Amino acid sequence: MLVACDIGNTNIVMALFDGEKFIDSFRVYTDTKKTSDEYFVIFNALFRESGIRSSMVDNAIISSVVPNMTRSVEKNIQRLFGIKPLTITHDVKTGLVRSSIPSELGTDILSNLAYAHYKKPDQNVMVVDFGTALTLSAVNRKGEVLGCAIAPGLITAVNALFGNTAQLPQVELKLPQVAMGRDSQQSIRSGIMLGFSGLVDSIIRKTEEETGEKLYVIATGGLSQTISPLIKRLDEIDGLHTLKGLALISSLNLPQ
Numbered sequence: 001m002l003v004a005c006d007i008g009n010t011n012i013v014m015a016l017f018d019g020e021k022f023i024d025s026f027r028v029y030t031d032t033k034k035t036s037d038e039y040f041v042i043f044n045a046l047f048r049e050s051g052i053r054s055s056m057v058d059n060a061i062i063s064s065v066v067p068n069m070t071r072s073v074e075k076n077i078q079r080l081f082g083i084k085p086l087t088i089t090h091d092v093k094t095g096l097v098r099s100s101i102p103s104e105l106g107t108d109i110l111s112n113l114a115y116a117h118y119k120k121p122d123q124n125v126m127v128v129d130f131g132t133a134l135t136l137s138a139v140n141r142k143g144e145v146l147g148c149a150i151a152p153g154l155i156t157a158v159n160a161l162f163g164n165t166a167q168l169p170q171v172e173l174k175l176p177q178v179a180m181g182r183d184s185q186q187s188i189r190s191g192i193m194l195g196f197s198g199l200v201d202s203i204i205r206k207t208e209e210e211t212g213e214k215l216y217v218i219a220t221g222g223l224s225q226t227i228s229p230l231i232k233r234l235d236e237i238d239g240l241h242t243l244k245g246l247a248l249i250s251s252l253n254l255p256q
Contacts, residue, residue: 001016001017001018001019001052001056001057001058001059002016002017002018002019002057002058002059002060002061002247002250003015003016003017003057003059003060003061003077003081003085004016004017004060004061004243004246004247004250005060005061005062005063005073005077005085005246006062006063006108006111006242006243006246007030007062007063007064007065007066007069007070007073008030008065008066008108008131008132009030009065009066009131009132009133010029010030010131010132010155011027011028011029011030012027012028012029012030012069012073013025013026013027013028013243014026014028014043014046015240015243016050016052016057017243017247022240022243024050024052025243026043026046026050028042028043028046030066030069032066032068032069035072036072036075036076039072039073039076040076040079040080043076043080044080047080054080054081054082057080057081057083058083059083059086059250059254060077060081060083060084060085060086061085061086061087061088061246061247061249061250062074062077062085062086062087062088063087063088063107063108063110063111063242063246064087064088064107065106065107065108070087073085074087086249086250086253088107088110088111088246088249089107090103090105090110092249092252092253093249093252093253094110094113094114094249094252095114095117095118095143095248095252096110096113096114096117096139096143096144096145097142097143097144097145100143100144100145101145102145102147102148105137105145105148106135108129108131108135108242109127109129109135109137109148110245111242111245111246111248111249112127112129112135112137112220112241112242112245113125113127113137113138113139113145113245114245114248114249115241115242115244115245115248116139116218116241116245117139117143118248120216121141121143122141123141123214123215123216124138124139124140124141124146124211124213124214124215124216125138125139125215125216125217125218126138126204126207126215126216126217126218127217127218127219127220127241128200128204128217128218128219128220128221128224128231128234129219129220129221129241129242130153130154130219130220130221130222130223130224130227131153131221131222132153132155132156133150133151133152133153133156134150134151134152134153134154134196134199134200135148135149135150136148136149136150136200136203136204136207137149138207138211138215140211140213146207146211149203151196151199153223154173154192154193154196154223154227155173155222155223157192157196158170158171158173158188158192161188169184169185169188171184171185171188171189171192173189173192173193173223173226173227174189174193174226175189175193175226175229175230176189176190176193176194178190179194193227193230194230196227197227197230197231200231200233201231201232201233204217204233205233215233216235216236217233217234217235217236218234218235218236218237218238218241219231219234219236219237219238220237220238220239220240220241220242221239222239224237224239225237225239
């Protein structure tokens, strides 16, 4: 069984993969102030409650965009399961053209693109990831990374409004009923949800103009289900897309 771990800026997501499907997953708040021992207690309790014994896990992989957390999670996986996890870098096998991978590309985006190209090898594919940051990354049918666009995530934008204004409230994001709100909550929902859906559609369209080819567009991330009805050009929503990319990369890098 594989443990796939995605260390993000807001959450650490761990999932168990039995070779065919994900059978369980956990989401823990990313807190760089917690010690390695504190995380061990949390991870150990979560796996134990799910009935996962150390002998059941024979492989592990980590994607991290939080360097200060990487070593802590690596140590805890070794401590829990007695195995050394594969931590993704640009040097691992991904199925993508290595020379086309930008040096600063995050390993979460790399995982997204690896699985996108594996899933749709005959098409240009864009992955729209609604996380702490909103990322739109694309790969062509040759496996070449076309690049990435990054914007603040939806929750990040809402928190910025709440934290930097005197009268605007913190708002739960839902589909807006109107474009022009009559109170603060309606107005923020309209501005964020309609504004970000327009942003996504615009970047998809601009990328297609630049490449001269149609994109297959996959949405993932925590708010992909919420905002998807507003985005015209989505072909697929897959909340586990990044984790599936981790499972793929793990299989590509197993000893022959």
